[in-house]
Amino acid sequence: MAVRREFVLLLTPKVLSARRRGIAGRGRWGRAVMVLGVGAAAWPFIYVTLTRLLRTLRGVEEVGPLLASKLLALGLLVFLGILLLSNLIAALSSFFLSRDLPWIRAAPLDWLSVYLTRLTETLVSSSWMVVLMLVPMLAAYWTVYDGGWTFLALSILAVVPFLIIPAAVGSATTLLLVRLFPARRSKDILGIIAVASVGLVVLLLRVLRPERLVNPESYRNLVDFMAALRGPSSPWLPSQWGADALAGFLQGGFDPFLLVLLWTTALGTVTAGAILHRSLYPACFTRAQEGTENRIQHHAAWKWLERAVSRASLQRQQLVLKDVRIFFRDTTQWSQLIILGVLVVVYVYNIRVLPLSSGEMITRYLITLVVFLNLALSGFVLAAIAARFVFPALSLEGQTLWLLGSAPLEARTILGAKYWVGAVPLTALALILTGFTNYLLGVPAGLAVLSLVSTVALSLAFTAQALTWGVYFPEFESENAAQIPTSIGGLLFMLGAVVTLGCVVGLQIWILREFLMSGLPGREPRDPFMWEVGLALTGTLVCCAFSGILPYRAALRRLDRLDF
Amino acid sequence: MIILDSLTKRYGDFTAVAGIDLEIGEAQIFGLLGPNGAGKTTTLRMIAGILRPDSGRVLVAGHDNVLDPIEARKLLGFVPDRPFVYDKLTGAELLRFSAGLYGLTGPEVEARVDELLELWDLAPWKDQLVESYSHGMRQKLIISSALIHRPRVLVVDEPMVGLDPRSAWLLKDVLRTFAQGGGTALVSTHTLELAESLCDRLAVIDKGRVVASGSIEDLRREARSETAGLEEIFLKITRGATDSEIARVVGD
Numbered sequence: 106m107a108v109r110r111e112f113v114l115l116l117t118p119k120v121l122s123a124r125r126r127g128i129a130g131r132g133r134w135g136r137a138v139m140v141l142g143v144g145a146a147a148w149p150f151i152y153v154t155l156t157r158l159l160r161t162l163r164g165v166e167e168v169g170p171l172l173a174s175k176l177l178a179l180g181l182l183v184f185l186g187i188l189l190l191s192n193l194i195a196a197l198s199s200f201f202l203s204r205d206l207p208w209i210r211a212a213p214l215d216w217l218s219v220y221l222t223r224l225t226e227t228l229v230s231s232s233w234m235v236v237l238m239l240v241p242m243l244a245a246y247w248t249v250y251d252g253g254w255t256f257l258a259l260s261i262l263a264v265v266p267f268l269i270i271p272a273a274v275g276s277a278t279t280l281l282l283v284r285l286f287p288a289r290r291s292k293d294i295l296g297i298i299a300v301a302s303v304g305l306v307v308l309l310l311r312v313l314r315p316e317r318l319v320n321p322e323s324y325r326n327l328v329d330f331m332a333a334l335r336g337p338s339s340p341w342l343p344s345q346w347g348a349d350a351l352a353g354f355l356q357g358g359f360d361p362f363l364l365v366l367l368w369t370t371a372l373g374t375v376t377a378g379a380i381l382h383r384s385l386y387p388a389c390f391t392r393a394q395e396g397t398e399n400r401i402q403h404h405a406a407w408k409w410l411e412r413a414v415s416r417a418s419l420q421r422q423q424l425v426l427k428d429v430r431i432f433f434r435d436t437t438q439w440s441q442l443i444i445l446g447v448l449v450v451v452y453v454y455n456i457r458v459l460p461l462s463s464g465e466m467i468t469r470y471l472i473t474l475v476v477f478l479n480l481a482l483s484g485f486v487l488a489a490i491a492a493r494f495v496f497p498a499l500s501l502e503g504q505t506l507w508l509l510g511s512a513p514l515e516a517r518t519i520l521g522a523k524y525w526v527g528a529v530p531l532t533a534l535a536l537i538l539t540g541f542t543n544y545l546l547g548v549p550a551g552l553a554v555l556s557l558v559s560t561v562a563l564s565l566a567f568t569a570q571a572l573t574w575g576v577y578f579p580e581f582e583s584e585n586a587a588q589i590p591t592s593i594g595g596l597l598f599m600l601g602a603v604v605t606l607g608c609v610v611g612l613q614i615w616i617l618r619e620f621l622m623s624g625l626p627g628r629e630p631r632d633p634f635m636w637e638v639g640l641a642l643t644g645t646l647v648c649c650a651f652s653g654i655l656p657y658r659a660a661l662r663r664l665d666r667l668d669f
Numbered sequence: 670m671i672i673l674d675s676l677t678k679r680y681g682d683f684t685a686v687a688g689i690d691l692e693i694g695e696a697q698i699f700g701l702l703g704p705n706g707a708g709k710t711t712t713l714r715m716i717a718g719i720l721r722p723d724s725g726r727v728l729v730a731g732h733d734n735v736l737d738p739i740e741a742r743k744l745l746g747f748v749p750d751r752p753f754v755y756d757k758l759t760g761a762e763l764l765r766f767s768a769g770l771y772g773l774t775g776p777e778v779e780a781r782v783d784e785l786l787e788l789w790d791l792a793p794w795k796d797q798l799v800e801s802y803s804h805g806m807r808q809k810l811i812i813s814s815a816l817i818h819r820p821r822v823l824v825v826d827e828p829m830v831g832l833d834p835r836s837a838w839l840l841k842d843v844l845r846t847f848a849q850g851g852g853t854a855l856v857s858t859h860t861l862e863l864a865e866s867l868c869d870r871l872a873v874i875d876k877g878r879v880v881a882s883g884s885i886e887d888l889r890r891e892a893r894s895e896t897a898g899l900e901e902i903f904l905k906i907t908r909g910a911t912d913s914e915i916a917r918v919v920g921d
Contacts, residue, residue, distance in 0.1 A: 422769065425757065426766075510718060513742040513772075514739075645813040666721065
């Protein structure tokens with residue numbers, strides 16, 4: 106009884122704060138309109154795309170339903186990976202770094218209520234974005250397979266334990282890591298987390314082997330291929346249980362044991378986490394309060410950077426150097442570079458294993474298609490990176506913003522410095538990513554130029570958009586840089602970026618449709634005409650300029666009026 | 670040097686500063702007193718240009734800090750009530766950064782950084798990250814940052830919080846020397862002894878309004894008590910709690 110009362114009591118300030126953050130303050134109607142606007146654009150986009158794909162698959166006998174359930178399993182597996190990683194990071198903050206912890210620890214509270222509230226906080230802050238993405242995804246399955254209201258209830262019953270398991274596992278893992286490494290060596294902890302996450306992603310890829318599904322020739326015959334489709338890819342993972350339960354219900358083979366498995370695993374992991382917490386947390390928390398690192402090493406790279414920015418105004422130079430210094434000294438910031446590494450590795454790996462070497466005509470058509478797919482995917486990766494590194498730029502000023510606010514600085518100087526700190530590395534990455542994957546694919550010169558220019562233009566536009574959303578939705582109170590992108594502003598930026606990307610890719614495909622069709626069997630193959638590439642290039646540049654400059658101007662106006 | 674003209678700031682329905690008028694001349698230390706939540710910090714933040722007034726204006730040496738913010742801010746040095754600075758910069762880097770924001774660089778800045786860090790006994794910590802500084806050391810670093818560009822106006826919110834006795838004495842001396850050199854220091858404080866011993870003129874703010882202002886003698890006249898100390902004057906003006914109220918709350 107006491108635990109339940111304390112649980113509610115401890116969560117009350119968090120709930121009230123979250124509610125007030127959402128409804129209080131100036132410009133809340135403007136924010137609401139923006140949230141609804143971007144949400145209204147992105148949800149239907151995901152829903153409609155997936156619905157069309159599922160309808161097409163449903164029309165294909167035998168293989169179609171199997172591919173639909175594989176697609177769900179793949180989606181849930183990706184979400185499981187994201188959830189595990191974000192729970193690991195969020196748990197470090199909510200169990201060890203949160204500002205209210207000394208106060209909570211000093212109060213006469215039951216250990217179980219502290220564990221459950223911190224676990225709930227970890228779960229909510231890590232999972233809400235995944236839940237928002239799951240809604241249009243499951244709605245598409247619901248529509249195509251006429252799920253009825255039972256499917257809605259079943260979805261909730263499957264998704265809730267699916268979220269609890271990574272939260273409990275992530276929190277317990279963080280606890281063990283803090284036990285092994287004192288929190289003042291947080292670099293080590295996050296390093297371990299990062300390495301573990303790289304390993305996890307590689308493992309998941311190897312377990313699932315998605316490339317085999319699109320390359321039926323790697324199977325000895327059709328029977329083997331069908332058997333591979335029918336069999337579970339990762340029978341020990343909750344994502345597979347959830348996917349099998351939901352797809353089984355929709356396709357007439359529901360197994361209630363899978364739900365039991367999900368719930369018992371969820372309860373089991375929470376219980377194991379609670380036992381670990383009871384025995385290890387007091388000692389781990391004490392370790393987390395130990396001193397911090399303060400030794401500074403001056404690398405030659407600083408000199409190079411100072412020379413590189415020496416042409417900018419003195420104020421802009423100082424702002425850029427300050428941001429870069431802080432980035433590489435703050436573990437919660439630089440450690441995200443590892444996540445970036447994972448994203449790039451996974452991306453390039455996927456391009457490399459694409460089955461493009463089977464049949465002359467198919468190869469030509471596929472490569473042309475993959476160029477656009479590559480643009481869409483690398484654009485998405487760049488948007489995700491901008492969300493991680495550019496969106497938090499203003500929020501990270503946090504309570505030190507008074508220093509900029511009281512200095513003789515114009516808003517455009519502050520925003521300009523933050524823009525270039527984000528845009529330069531993002532553009533460089535865009536060039537490397539697209540250039541390398543184009544090389545792997547053997548893309549013709551005209552298309553290669555188009556995709557290179559497009560990703561650069563998208564990087565510049567995404568940087569502007571990320572900064573803008575960051576100015577409109579700053580998270581000044583955030584205790585962990587890694588958590589800032591998971592805020593509502595971060596989500597809105599991602600949704601806006603996806604819409605921009607959709608417009609650019611859609612426009613290019615529309616302009617180059619005749620060329621694309623020429624790659625189909627039975628048609629006269631040809632290279633794209635110069636005017637086609639030029640038109641696509643112009644359209645892309647106009648689209649990116651429009652979606653970059655307008656938000657940037659809005660951000661300038663907003664920053665100029667911001668109370669620091 | 671500083672003119673506040675009907676300065677008003679509202680947070681939603683709550684009026685934090687309700688039409689303050691003040692004129693603060695050169696070569697003086699002006700104290701801003703008031704109970705918690707009176708609007709002192711909001712007023713200082715508007716003068717520093719961190720908050721925008723809803724109405725009224727702030728003039729710093731004739732520059733309106735909303736219409737002509739850059740010129741107004743060039744003349745100001747601001748010390749906030751809470752010493753939040755970039756934890757991942759060293760003390761020297763923070764001061765260089767601050768100088769850079771005011772367009773200063775080169776050997777003169779290096780000399781100034783060393784001079785200020787020496788003054789506040791922070792020289793041994795020069796190349797240590799700010800995150801390893803104590804509260805008082807951070808406070809001293811922020812004061813150094815406010816002085817780095819040799820401002821004509823210093824706006825200081827609760828200057829003594831976290832300072833050891835030697836540093837507190839040093840700060841008083843710094844402020845006096847600053848005013849003697851023609852500077853204007855506007856200091857908000859709860860420490861009435863500090864206000865009494867340091868300030869040339871004072872204003873008492875309550876519920877966002879100036880309820881009394883002038884020299885200590887003017888305030889005594891206002892409180893109708895010719896011999897009273899600042900504490901007694903302050904309590905009279907701001908109607909502090911009575912003994913019976915205190916007994917009721919603290920007693921069994």
